Amino acid sequence: PHTGQLALYLLGLRATCPPASPQRSLVTWLKYYLEEDWTGSRRHGHPLTNYYQYGLGVLALCVHHKRVREEVIQRLLTAQHHGRLGHGGNAVDTEAVVALAFTCLERRRLVGTRLAAELKAAAHGASSSMAEAQGPDGIIGNIYSTPWALQVFLATGACQTEPAFGRAVAVLLENLEAFGTAATMAQVLPVLHGRSYLDIASMHCREEPDTLTPMDIEPPTEVPGNKMVQLVVECPLPWCYELRLYDRLVPVPAAASLLDVLRAAAALEPRNFRFHTQDTPQGPFLTQVLGLEARQEKRNYWQLLTAPNTPLQMGIAEYRPQDGETLILRLSEW
16 A cells, blocks of 8 residues: 555645645545555554554545544554554654644544543653653654654644753754755754644645745765775574674765665675665665565564664665775664
8 A cells, every 4th residue: 555655645735735626536545545554454463554654644634634433543542552653763753643643633623522632642642752762962763753753742732841852953953964855854844944744734725926936956066086885784693593694895986875885785796795675755765685674574674883883863875974984784673
């Protein structure tokens, strides 16, 4: 199911105040996808996609003022109560999306009084847990999940009393260069203007004069020269018999990203390095290295680290390693 992509599209469509209503059939499709997505629970206990996309679907329907079956909402409540929403920074993303969906349903009065009280309590509980998850550097989960957490603080009103809010905004302002894709910009821009995705639901659409003018954007300056990056692949027990599966120095251009490093390694002779990625709204996501696939049902993923043991705060397409840096791809459990 294309739950997450369709949900994001419908959120964007609502925000543009379209003159007609092309979204009606798309909303119907989203309701269908939510039901299809849940068929995965019969086997794995979670949606065919994940709770992040499922939560986005509920949020998008609410923003379009559409009622959601109580059973659909209870699935998310149950998952939150049992701590099934993800791992690491991904847990913050997912908890935030679910909390925004809960707050929207309660605010728009699309549920009964009893359920509304449950949803309000769950959203405030998520807000508190995100504040507790804030690191000493001000980041909540990772740099990309921090805007999601801030949207929850804004939506629930915690931004006025929660010290974590100001610290997280400060760290965002220091790391704006990390938000280089349309999807990540869409998450951080509302926060910088004191808004959340919930505000889309209460927008008063009116005819606006067309004052948009194209900007002359200069292409990024090419960085001359090359750099050497040490690429290491680790696979601990019980998945592999030896920890280090790959360890090689990879020459790349000076401006190369981690994704460029992986591509360069795959082109080196002998061709014994291979990898696969999956396209997501946040950019390419590493799913397979040296034939070893990270799978949600196995509760593992490819963790990205810089030596000796520091997790990266950016994706493979955004992170640009330094000359001489050692990058580690580690199959990890969540």
